[in-house]
Amino acid sequence: MSASGAAAGDELPPLQVHLTRADLVRYAGASGDLNPIHWSDRVATGAGLPGVIAHGMLTMALAGRLLTSWTGDPSSVRSYGTRFTRPVVVPDDDTGALVELSGKVSDVRDDDGVRIATVDLAARFDGKTVLGRARAEVVLPS
Amino acid sequence: MPDASWVGRALEPASPYQVGREKIREFAAAIGDDSAVSNDVEAARAAGHRDLVAPPTFTVCFTMPVIEAFLRDPAFDWDYTRMVHGDQRIAFTRPIVAGDELTTVVHVDELRTRASNHMLTLRCEVADADGEPVATTHALLVTQAGEAAE
Numbered sequence: 001m002s003a004s005g006a007a008a009g010d011e012l013p014p015l016q017v018h019l020t021r022a023d024l025v026r027y028a029g030a031s032g033d034l035n036p037i038h039w040s041d042r043v044a045t046g047a048g049l050p051g052v053i054a055h056g057m058l059t060m061a062l063a064g065r066l067l068t069s070w071t072g073d074p075s076s077v078r079s080y081g082t083r084f085t086r087p088v089v090v091p092d093d094d095t096g097a098l099v100e101l102s103g104k105v106s107d108v109r110d111d112d113g114v115r116i117a118t119v120d121l122a123a124r125f126d127g128k129t130v131l132g133r134a135r136a137e138v139v140l141p142s
Numbered sequence: 143m144p145d146a147s148w149v150g151r152a153l154e155p156a157s158p159y160q161v162g163r164e165k166i167r168e169f170a171a172a173i174g175d176d177s178a179v180s181n182d183v184e185a186a187r188a189a190g191h192r193d194l195v196a197p198p199t200f201t202v203c204f205t206m207p208v209i210e211a212f213l214r215d216p217a218f219d220w221d222y223t224r225m226v227h228g229d230q231r232i233a234f235t236r237p238i239v240a241g242d243e244l245t246t247v248v249h250v251d252e253l254r255t256r257a258s259n260h261m262l263t264l265r266c267e268v269a270d271a272d273g274e275p276v277a278t279t280h281a282l283l284v285t286q287a288g289e290a291a292e
Contacts, residue, residue, distance in 0.1 A: 017174065030165075030172035031202050035225075047224055056227040061173035061199040068177045068197060073189060074237065075179070077198040081231030081280075132229075136198075 003071045004141045006117050012066045012103035019054050019062075019088065020096035027058045041092070049087060056084035059099060059130055063121040066103045067138055076139045078116065083132035088125045100124045108140070115140040143287075144220050144260055146253050153212055153248040158271070159204035161242040166194045173197060186239075193240035201232050201279050205266040208246050209281065212264075220262070221285045228261065228282035235275045243271040251280075259284050 024038050033055055036043035044052045060082050068074045090097045100123070107118040121134035163183070170180040178185035179195045186194050213220045238244070245268070252263040261284050268277040 023172075027172045030169045032207055033202065057199055057202045057230065058173065060230060061175070061197065064198050065173065065175050068175055068180075072177065073179050073195065074175070074177055074197045075191065075195050077234065079231070079233040080198050081229065083229040084227050 003076075003117070003138075006105050006108055006115075006140055008105055008107055010105040012070050012105075012119065014103075015062070015066055015069075015101040017062050017099045017101070018096040019058070019090050019099055020094070021052065021090055021092055023096065024052065024054055024058070024090055027055055027061075031055065031057065033057065049089075051089045051091065053087035054090055054097065054099075059084070059088055059123050060134070062099060063101050063103070063123050063131060063134055064136070066101055066121060067119060067136055070103075071138055071141055073141075076141070078137045078139060080136040082121070082134035084130070085132040086125070086128055086130045088130055097125055099130070106135075115142070144253055144262065145218050148218060148250045149253050151250050153208075153250075156204075156208040156211075156246045156248075158243045158245050161196065161204075161238055161240050161244060163194050163240040165203065166196050166200065166240055169200050169203060170197055173199070191237070191239055196238040196240075198232060198234070200238060201266075201268065201277055204244060205246055205248075205268070205279055205281075208248055208266070209264055209283075212248060213283070220260070225283055225285045228284045229280075230282075231280040232277060233279075234277045238276060242276070244276060245269050245271075255287055258287050260287050 103119050103121045105117050106120050117138045119136045123131040175197045179189050213222050247267045249265040251265050254261045264281050266279040
């Protein structure tokens with residue numbers, strides 16, 4: 001389904017990502033978020049977490065990929081927000097944590113000749129939602 | 143106990159952040175975003191952009207260090223080691239592209255203490271070298287109230 005002809009109810013192409021510890025280290029370096037709960041079991045469990053967890057902003061970014069690959073251009077995203085409702089726990093193995101991302105168009109409106117879609121995004125880990133009220137406004141290609 | 147007298151205040155503007163091509167490519171690779179306009183300058187220009195376009199959540203690269211510096215300042219008395227991210231919003235006036243020189247001003251919008259948590263809402267107003275608005279971000283940050291483990 002192309003973004004240009006998007007209508008309410010359309011589903012975006014879904015995405016599955018296996019997040020490994022290496023992915024977290026790379027994201028830590030790229031983003032500058034070096035909080036050790038994202039790479040140290042000792043610190044993560046000491047903080048009461050079940051283990052090393054993914055950066056919430058990384059999960060948000062993965063869901064954001066649905067938008068940018070759908071429209072083909074990150075500049076199409078006018079706004080994007082989410083709650084972080086559950087942690088994605090990333091084991092120290094070669095498989096990592098499976099995060100399943102999906103999105104659905106809830107509204108398309110015309111704003112001064114520009115078509116804007118509201119997209120509700122979802123991210124699931126271990127069968128449970130990890131992002132809450134994840135929603136973006138995206139300018140549709142003409 | 144975080145110092146509530148900060149609420150309603152804006153911090154001094156952070157030093158300008160230079161958005162680099164390689165940083166955009168590095169960030170895009172780290173999140174697995176292979177959009178041509180974030181990686182290939184020719185593709186970005188063909189699409190009408192001045193240079194490489196940053197992925198939407200790239201704002202974290204230059205807003206979080208400013209936020210972290212504030213939250214680690216003992217004057218605010220925030221338990222950074224137990225902090226979790228509650229929510230995040232990003233709104234763009236225009237896209238961020240390589241070559242931008244961005245200045246971030248952090249506003250302390252709200253501080254609430256409910257049950258056993260302190261909840262802090264910080265707003266970042268991001269402007270370019272001409273002082274024109276580029277983006278506004280909101281972050282809700284949560285840390286445990288009560289005595290920290292020493």
